[in-house]
Amino acid sequence: VLLGAGNVATHLFRAFSETEKVEVVQVYNRSKTTLKPFETLVETTTSIEDLVEAEVYLIAVKDDAVEEIVDQVKNKNALIVHTSGSVPLFSSAKRNGVFYPLQTFSKNAEVNFKEIPICLETSAEEDFVILKNLAESISEKVFSISSEQRKKLHLAAVFACNFTNHLYTIAETICQENQVPFEVLSALIKVTAQKATLYSPKEVQTGPALRNDQKTIQQHLEQITDADETKIYKLLTQSIIDYHGKKL
């Protein structure tokens, strides 16, 4: 039984529909409107009382709504699992787990679930096998990640994605201020991401900071007019020098 009808739930439903190993027997959602696209495909309900029996109840709702739903289904004799990266394992349910697909989902964008990492955790070891089978039926990248590790992963993702995207924003601003289409940087941005994930990012670091090329660094600093950008340039340059200097 899938609980939720938002982005994550929709993409999960589609992925499970494509495998014969898993059957979604029911989709629950509070609002009937959101359930509409599911109605011709599967039994749906807006009432927790009408939930049918199932081996796993997969809760794919907003982070702050997870606990409330868990509370309502915790007495089921089944595995109660949520899909949220930032919510801990709930011990209130007898058998519980986390099934966290680490990806940002957009409503209509096609998703190749095979490549999406799914991070699993269960309180009981015997339940892990169930989640592992469930995850491996839709993804080739399944990992066992504890709540503690998931916290660190979230922190790492802030650096690798949120902060990275802000640096793209700064680059775009610099381009716009100089009538350079940001598109000129697209290929380089994508190759940088590909290389870092194919190899190890520390092995493929390039640029003036790595070479401790003070002449270029000074020229760059003279070109920056924004105070925040100056601070970021200085700090990241120094951090690269420190990190790779230590390594040598």
Add this chain to the structure above:
Amino acid sequence: VLLGAGNVATHLFRAFSETEKVEVVQVYNRSKTTLKPFETLVETTTSIEDLVEAEVYLIAVKDDAVEEIVDQVKNKNALIVHTSGSVPLFSSAKRNGVFYPLQTFSKNAEVNFKEIPICLETSAEEDFVILKNLAESISEKVFSISSEQRKKLHLAAVFACNFTNHLYTIAETICQENQVPFEVLSALIKVTAQKATLYSPKEVQTGPALRNDQKTIQQHLEQITDADETKIYKLLTQSIIDYHGKKL
């Protein structure tokens, strides 16, 4: 005539070989060994004096060797062009230009030149057409970029690629310290880069800083043990808050 036999020259030669619009009539390189792979494909020489006549002399050598080569060919009655992003336009040659493919090239990696942006500049407007034809014969992304713009582009690339890669390195370090495979973040990193280039990075910013979610930000800061990482987390978080706060 192509001058140079390194990564950029090799990839350019391959790309030009695949189009009928351009003929590389000769490849020059100081060292005979490096010319070896070209010998069966085109006339080669190790001597500047033996250069044949051509419409364009394309200098694809290391940044600090460009000027020396330009000096040796500057009196040719032809367009003298270099491929370096960080070297200015040389007015020593009568007709001169820049043909700068904005990408990092690895020796053996296959390159789809069609998607590589080529930044062009010439002193004389009538020479621009020649370079444009040359560039469009191998790439679909051809831009007119002045020396001043190229400087800014280089600065923007430091933010979008060098600094970004350092953030990947920090994320990898956090993963390794917590026995989480960095691979878990691969899909997210690649999608972040794709989204930023497909849309505008400022439109797709996500994360606790964007929401000014101080609770999560504090939790993250408590988890960081490294002084540099703490500074970077604080500065980039504040910069995102400042940037997107102003926008609202």
